[in-house]
Amino acid sequence: MNNALRILLGKDLVVLDGDGTLYIGSRPLPGAREFIRFLDEHGKRYVIMTNNSSFSKEHHIKRLRRILGRFFSYDEVFISTEAAIEYLYDTGVRRVYALGTPEFIHDLVSSGIHHDPERPEIVVIAFDKTLTYGKLVRAVRHIMAGTPYIVVNPDILCPTDRGYIPDTGSIWALIRTATGKDPMAVTGKPSSLFLNYMLRKLSVRPSDAVIIGDRLYTDIAMANENGVTSILVLTGETKIEDLVNSRYRPTFVVNTLIDLLK
Numbered sequence: 181m182n183n184a185l186r187i188l189l190g191k192d193l194v195v196l197d198g199d200g201t202l203y204i205g206s207r208p209l210p211g212a213r214e215f216i217r218f219l220d221e222h223g224k225r226y227v228i229m230t231n232n233s234s235f236s237k238e239h240h241i242k243r244l245r246r247i248l249g250r251f252f253s254y255d256e257v258f259i260s261t262e263a264a265i266e267y268l269y270d271t272g273v274r275r276v277y278a279l280g281t282p283e284f285i286h287d288l289v290s291s292g293i294h295h296d297p298e299r300p301e302i303v304v305i306a307f308d309k310t311l312t313y314g315k316l317v318r319a320v321r322h323i324m325a326g327t328p329y330i331v332v333n334p335d336i337l338c339p340t341d342r343g344y345i346p347d348t349g350s351i352w353a354l355i356r357t358a359t360g361k362d363p364m365a366v367t368g369k370p371s372s373l374f375l376n377y378m379l380r381k382l383s384v385r386p387s388d389a390v391i392i393g394d395r396l397y398t399d400i401a402m403a404n405e406n407g408v409t410s411i412l413v414l415t416g417e418t419k420i421e422d423l424v425n426s427r428y429r430p431t432f433v434v435n436t437l438i439d440l441l442k
């Protein structure tokens with residue numbers, strides 16, 4: 181058994197990233213199904229933690245079942261949207277204007293946040309695959325008039341079946357360029373807010389978890405900043421040469437999840 185796997189088996193919780201780690205688009209990555217089966221066979225507790233705020237939680241669960249062939253419960257899947265909702269509640273905000281998909285807005289509204297395009301207390305920037313110029317104009321006008329904004333996840337690109345597509349981070353770049361203003365918070369990975377929200381729900385300490393992900397500036401950054409052991413997989417955005425100049429240091433690096441089982 182390799183060192184990374186031995187350390188992993190000694191932890192209480194395995195936190196798995198989605199896009200680029202377990203799947204790309206609707207296809208499981210090599211070793212993803214085998215790895216999940218291995219964790220189940222060893223009675224290992226694990227969750228999926230994803231920054232992809234374009235799908236509702238319900239949709240994520242359906243996709244995971246289709247892609248990985250296993251049913252995940254509500255407590256086994258965490259999306260950046262939940263961290264954003266937690267943040268809004270903590271700051272007492274109830275009225276927002278969101279750049280988000282109808283599924284994202286559904287999750288906001290069903291948790292008691294009002295979607296108010298006219299008089300928001302905060303503008304929320306999410307992974308809006310239904311973005312229009314009119315929505316951008318509205319968001320920019322609110323922010324320039326003094327309404328603060330938050331960013332649900334900082335990812336610049338999202339891998340899909342047909343290549344990379346612009347993610348929330350790219351929309352954020354446009355908003356920042358237009359307004360010259362920075363957000364009040366970025367709530368998805370690498371934010372400690374998201375990690376703490378999840379670990380609190382699961383009653384797990386950071387030192388008892390291990391994070392597996394494909395991104396240095398989200399998955400590994402969050403692990404580093406919170407004292408969590410991490411495993412970088414090279415099936416997504418990061419190439420081995422990116423490690424040389426990176427300020428983020430994964431505890432272990434493997435090419436694919438298959439290598440972790442060797």
Ligand SMILES: [Mg+2]
Nearest residue numbers: 197199200394
């Ligand atoms: Mg990823």
